[in-house]
Amino acid sequence: MRIAVYGGSFDPPHRGHVEAARVAAETLGADRFLIVPDREAPHKELSGDGPSPEERLALCRLAFAGIPGAEISDVELRREGKSYTADTAEQLLAENPGAELTLVLGEDMLRCFEDWYRYRFLLSNCELAVLPRPEEDGDELRALCGRFERQYGARIRILAFEPIEASSREIRGRLPRRLGADELPEAVYAEIIRRRWYGAQPELSWLREKVYEGYLKESRIAHVAGCEAEAVKLALRWGEDAELAAEAAILHDITKKLKPQEQLNLCEKYAIIINHAMLNAPEVIHAVTGAAMARELFGVNDEVYGAIRWHTTGRPDMTNLEKIVYLADAVEPTRSYPSVERLRSLAEEDLDAALLETMERTLERIRALGGEPCPDTVEAAAWYAQRKNQ
Numbered sequence: 001m002r003i004a005v006y007g008g009s010f011d012p013p014h015r016g017h018v019e020a021a022r023v024a025a026e027t028l029g030a031d032r033f034l035i036v037p038d039r040e041a042p043h044k045e046l047s048g049d050g051p052s053p054e055e056r057l058a059l060c061r062l063a064f065a066g067i068p069g070a071e072i073s074d075v076e077l078r079r080e081g082k083s084y085t086a087d088t089a090e091q092l093l094a095e096n097p098g099a100e101l102t103l104v105l106g107e108d109m110l111r112c113f114e115d116w117y118r119y120r121f122l123l124s125n126c127e128l129a130v131l132p133r134p135e136e137d138g139d140e141l142r143a144l145c146g147r148f149e150r151q152y153g154a155r156i157r158i159l160a161f162e163p164i165e166a167s168s169r170e171i172r173g174r175l176p177r178r179l180g181a182d183e184l185p186e187a188v189y190a191e192i193i194r195r196r197w198y199g200a201q202p203e204l205s206w207l208r209e210k211v212y213e214g215y216l217k218e219s220r221i222a223h224v225a226g227c228e229a230e231a232v233k234l235a236l237r238w239g240e241d242a243e244l245a246a247e248a249a250i251l252h253d254i255t256k257k258l259k260p261q262e263q264l265n266l267c268e269k270y271a272i273i274i275n276h277a278m279l280n281a282p283e284v285i286h287a288v289t290g291a292a293m294a295r296e297l298f299g300v301n302d303e304v305y306g307a308i309r310w311h312t313t314g315r316p317d318m319t320n321l322e323k324i325v326y327l328a329d330a331v332e333p334t335r336s337y338p339s340v341e342r343l344r345s346l347a348e349e350d351l352d353a354a355l356l357e358t359m360e361r362t363l364e365r366i367r368a369l370g371g372e373p374c375p376d377t378v379e380a381a382a383w384y385a386q387r388k389n390q
């Protein structure tokens with residue numbers, strides 16, 4: 001039996017890893033193809049705000065799901081301390097008597113192979129399958145392989161591989177800057193955003209696509225896009241983080257299309273206590289369930305959570321981001337009602353005045369229709385009215 005082993009930190013696993021695994025799986029035709037995330041890399045520090053070893057293993061499951069026959073192995077996670085490939089190879093050979101091992105590794109790893117722990121053991125007991133680097137000279141690699149073969153009796157094959165330029169370290173650096181989605185398998189990126197590992201912030205284009213396609217009615221997309229544009233404008237005007245404002249606006253109506261029963265199911269799922277006022281004003285529930293869902297699926301921070309949570313009713317003493325999303329929702333370009341132009345320009349001049357007027361308009365409208373306004377809005381309007389008079 002031939003076992004191919006592709007080990008690494010996979011912190012996180014990226015498209016380059018997946019392509020390498022695909023080529024190795026197809027070329028080597030091994031009976032088993034093991035992807036082996038390490039517990040503790042011998043030579044490098046893991047990122048502090050990244051996933052745990054078990055979570056990296058779970059990311060590998062997502063990343064390599066499309067590689068036929070690939071098994072994600074926890075062999076190194078089950079050992080304490082540094083993860084040495086030689087220990088892994090020895091363990092696999094002991095567990096699979098008579099098996100032949102092929103180690104899949106990058107060219108840069110081959111170049112420092114003589115620094116590896118028990119490299120002679122590895123060279124005597126495993127075949128190496130090397131993934132060449134794009135910018136390197138092939139002659140130099142072949143010369144290196146030749147020397148290893150002569151000096152150590154190594155068995156090395158060079159895989160025909162068109163590498164994808166990607167590096168986990170560089171991707172980790174890009175994730176907090178709302179970049180990196182293209183370089184990661186979709187499921188891996190979504191999970192990183194959900195958990196906000198590596199300080200990741202979602203790429204706004206990625207978030208729009210997810211939300212527009214998965215969570216909005218076709219007819220609501222123009223409103224949400226308008227709300228984002230307005231929220232960004234107001235954030236820039238009032239010195240708030242425009243990208244956070246955009247994130248909140250994109251997500252603010254993610255549960256709006258759900259039916260009342262579905263809303264109630266979500267309330268149960270997220271342990272949201274529904275009060276009398278919310279039952280009387282079902283319009284309000286989507287803000288509460290939307291905030292909870294945005295946190296669960298996209299890992300939003302407390303500021304964005306608050307902006308979604310209070311976008312329908314408002315509340316006393318709102319944060320600036322909450323005010324911005326509340327107002328953007330009310331005055332975005334697709335809205336048309338008699339006072340909208342006035343409120344739009346007031347929002348640029350005096351955030352609190354625009355907020356109060358919008359709340360009072362909402363209260364009037366609901367009362368005119370014979371409805372009972374949500375107490376949160378009544379309380380918020382009273383709070384801002386009192387503050388205005390102070």
Ligand SMILES: [Fe+2]
Nearest residue numbers: 252253256312
């Ligand atoms: Fe809404």
Ligand SMILES: [Fe+2]
Nearest residue numbers: 227252253329
């Ligand atoms: Fe909305």
